[in-house]
Amino acid sequence: MSQRSLFVRAIWFLAVGWWATPIVVNLAWALNVTVVLAPIGIKLVNLVLTVLTLAEPRTFTNLDSARGQHSLLTRALYFVLVGWWLNFLWANLAALFAVTIVGLPVAIWLVNRLPFVTSLYRFHG
Template identity: 65%
Template sequence: MSERSFFTRALWFVFIGWWLTPVLVNAAWLLGLTVILLPLSVKLINLVPTALTLKTPQSTLDPDSARGQRNLLVRALYFVFVGWWLSFLWANVANILAVTIIGLPVAIWMLHRLPFVLSLYRYDG
């Protein structure tokens, strides 16, 4: 998938990304409350940077994509004890900041790091 231009990504954010992202985050968080839908919840959270600004994720088929990731057990324990509630607070603070001109750069930075806050997943888009 080719990288989109800054103009295309900016238009996406202005017309779609700013309202789609809070919907996606809160839907993912609600899905994550169930054990059965938890994998779908994590997948949706990992799509937040794409929903926000069309940031293209690194291919999961790339063998180098797992480099720099923490051990799965460590990530799972972090998610259970910290990630699920911290990511909810983090994302909603970012969504509030996103509606202000001054807070927008910080909000975009925060939302691009949401997969890491949720499960220590390094998103290299």
């Protein structure tokens, strides 16, 4: 799927993205601190940039997702010890930057790194 126009994405950001992003970020964090709902929380983390700017969600294949990743055990331990609380701080900092037009590039940079901050997951491509 191709990216939406810059005009449409700007209108989305001004009408919805700036206020919906903190809600999604904090909902994702709340889901991530539970064992049962963490998979849904991770999906929401991966959609934060889409909520903010209507950017197309990242896609990956199983082959790509395995290449260059830390082991699942390492990622799980990291998430339990660091990722759940660092995700909260990182994502809310991104949401704070997103409220201002000047801070938007920083917010996008932070959001692009949110999956790694949360669980050491690297997107390829």
